[in-house]
Amino acid sequence: MTVSAILDLKGHHVVTVHPDVALSEAIRVLTERRIGSVLVMSEGGIEGILSERDVVHALGSRGAAALDAPVKSVMTRKVVTCRRTDTVAAIMEVMTEQKFRHLPVVEDGELIGLISIGDVVKWRVGEYEAEQEALRDYIKTA
Numbered sequence: 001m002t003v004s005a006i007l008d009l010k011g012h013h014v015v016t017v018h019p020d021v022a023l024s025e026a027i028r029v030l031t032e033r034r035i036g037s038v039l040v041m042s043e044g045g046i047e048g049i050l051s052e053r054d055v056v057h058a059l060g061s062r063g064a065a066a067l068d069a070p071v072k073s074v075m076t077r078k079v080v081t082c083r084r085t086d087t088v089a090a091i092m093e094v095m096t097e098q099k100f101r102h103l104p105v106v107e108d109g110e111l112i113g114l115i116s117i118g119d120v121v122k123w124r125v126g127e128y129e130a131e132q133e134a135l136r137d138y139i140k141t142a
Contacts, residue, residue, distance in 0.1 A: 048075035
């Protein structure tokens with residue numbers, strides 16, 4: 001299966017913030033939306049990604065003063081992306097090897113979605129359940 005199948009199931013909406021937004025505001029967005037990351041975007045495209053891990057690192061190193069800092073000063077700048085044609089197995093490998101939980105989906109330079117490790121796990125569990133059901137049906141008819 002491909003990333004496209006996951007996006008078709010979950011949708012293409014991506015929550016974003018501007019690089020100059022205060023970290024406290026980005027945390028509010030994460031909390032209200034109950035999500036683990038936001039893409040940091042300007043008119044030029046993806047500038048970075050802010051994850052819960054980035055927030056913890058900023059607070060751990062700067063203390064409460066980090067809350068007033070702009071997101072661009074604490075975000076992860078190197079953003080790895082995937083394409084809708086990438087396989088679920090391939091993105092699982094990338095997420096595991098590089099130790100991150102969110103992958104923006106980009107096609108022809110345009111952001112079309114965001115895949116989380118939770119989306120991937122949900123998809124894989126669904127695949128396994130369908131396989132088990134098919135095997136049970138096969139055994140019943142044999």
